[in-house]
Amino acid sequence: MISIRESVAELERSHARRAQVVDCYAAAIQSAAQYAVDLDADITSPHRQHRSALAESVASGRDDIIEQSRATFRALLRDYRDKAAEYLNRVREELSATARALQETLSALAQSDGDQETRLRDGMRRLRTIAELPGAQTVRADIVSSTDSVESAFEEMRKQHRLTVSQFVVEIQLLHQRIDALETAAAVDNLTKLYNRAEMEERIRLTPPGSCLLMVKVTGIRLAESRFPSDVAAQLVAAFTKRLRNMMPAYAIIGRWADEDFLAILAMKKNDAMALANRIAEHLSGAYSCVLNGKTVRPTLRLTVAVLESASDRLLDRVREFLRG
Numbered sequence: 037m038i039s040i041r042e043s044v045a046e047l048e049r050s051h052a053r054r055a056q057v058v059d060c061y062a063a064a065i066q067s068a069a070q071y072a073v074d075l076d077a078d079i080t081s082p083h084r085q086h087r088s089a090l091a092e093s094v095a096s097g098r099d100d101i102i103e104q105s106r107a108t109f110r111a112l113l114r115d116y117r118d119k120a121a122e123y124l125n126r127v128r129e130e131l132s133a134t135a136r137a138l139q140e141t142l143s144a145l146a147q148s149d150g151d152q153e154t155r156l157r158d159g160m161r162r163l164r165t166i167a168e169l170p171g172a173q174t175v176r177a178d179i180v181s182s183t184d185s186v187e188s189a190f191e192e193m194r195k196q197h198r199l200t201v202s203q204f205v206v207e208i209q210l211l212h213q214r215i216d217a218l219e220t221a222a223a224v225d226n227l228t229k230l231y232n233r234a235e236m237e238e239r240i241r242l243t244p245p246g247s248c249l250l251m252v253k254v255t256g257i258r259l260a261e262s263r264f265p266s267d268v269a270a271q272l273v274a275a276f277t278k279r280l281r282n283m284m285p286a287y288a289i290i291g292r293w294a295d296e297d298f299l300a301i302l303a304m305k306k307n308d309a310m311a312l313a314n315r316i317a318e319h320l321s322g323a324y325s326c327v328l329n330g331k332t333v334r335p336t337l338r339l340t341v342a343v344l345e346s347a348s349d350r351l352l353d354r355v356r357e358f359l360r361g
Contacts, residue, residue: 054097055097058094058095058097058102059095061094061102062091062092062094062095063091065087065090065091065094065105065109066087066088066091068087068113069083069084069087069088069091070084072084072087072116073120075119075120075123075124076123079116079119079120079123083112083115083116083119085330086112086327086329086330087109087112087330089330090105090108090109090112090330093105104332107325107332108327108330108331108332110325111325111326111327111332112327112330114325115271115327118274230277230290230291230292230298231289231290231291231292232291232292233291233292233293233294235291236289236291236293236299236301237352239289239291239301240301240351240352240355241352243301243346243351244303244346245346245347246303246305246346246347247301247302247303247304247345247346248301248302248304248305248306248309248343248344248345248346249299249300249301249302249343249344249345249346249351249355250299250300250302250309250312250313250316250341250342250343251293251297251298251299251341251342251343251344251355251358251359252280252297252298252299252300252316252339252340252341253296253297253339253340253341253358253359253360254276254296254297254298254337254338254339255296255337255338255339255340256272256296256335256336256337256338257269257272257273257276257295257296257337258295258296259335260272260335263335264326264328264333264335265328267328268326268327268328268333268335269335271324271326271327272324272326272335272337275324275325275326276320276324276337279319279320280298280300280316280320283312283315283316283319283320284300284302284312285302285303285304287303288300288301288302289301293355293359294359294360297359297360299355299359306343306345309343310343313341313342313343314341316339316341317339317340317341320337320339321337321338321339322336322337323335323336324336324337342358344358
């Protein structure tokens with residue numbers, strides 16, 4: 037009887053400890069939501085909502101939810117980190133561009149207005165000198181008052197001119213940024229920042245001897261697009277692209293041939309390229325964690341990878357044949 041009572045007491049203590057751990061875990065997730073750094077409403081608000089929803093589900097204490105929450109919490113943190121990094125990089129670029137514009141404006145003002153200001157101030161000094169002459173007593177007050185008014189008006193005009201030019205230069209910089217982005221989008225896939233098919237075809241024609249083409253056929257992106265909202269497919273492509281880039285040499289030229297076809301130009305021997313192709317097929321196939329309304333979903337990708345030497349006959353035709361035409 038005593039043994040049973042002790043076992044029951046120990047079981048109750050275990051349940052109490054488990055409930056306490058679950059409460060602490062849920063509170064930690066909720067605190068992480070509350071204290072997330074405010075960046076942009078479109079970034080921070082959904083992130084807080086997803087974390088709060090996860091905390092509420094964890095508080096239920098269900099074993100399956102707690103088990104799934106590990107991957108979901110990690111995916112939420114990773115998603116927020118990536119979006120925060122992108123936002124901060126964009127802010128840094130805008131600040132750098134504004135600073136450059138202001139510096140250019142100040143330099144232009146110093147170069148263009150320096151001579152005119154010197155001549156005007158010399159003229160004012162000469163007028164004041166004339167006002168101090170004995171014969172100018174009757175008009176001295178008027179001359180001094182007029183020169184002071186002219187200098188004051190000139191100073192205000194110069195400040196306004198400097199402000200106007202600064203604003204104008206900043207607007208030009210912003211326009212240049214938009215123009216650059218549009219030009220880049222014409223040659224580079226805007227979603228994955230990879231070269232598009234037309235650009236890759238041109239680069240293949242210019243590929244030097246001794247290089248290799250690594251071709252990747254992916255199955256699963258279109259399926260994800262049909263099963264999930266577009267944001268999940270975008271996360272999937274971004275995650276795959278990031279892993280693909282990380283496995284490639286820094287000098288690799290990487291392009292997106294079609295929705296599920298990718299291509300890289302590598303300055304390496306075929307044996308080395310084949311070894312890389314095998315590693316890519318092994319490590320990039322499988323499930324990818326994506327976030328959907330604060331929950332983790334795991335679309336799966338399957339890869340087929342092949343290598344062609346740049347010296348191959350009908351190189352571009354063979355690429356088209358492998359990458360679905």
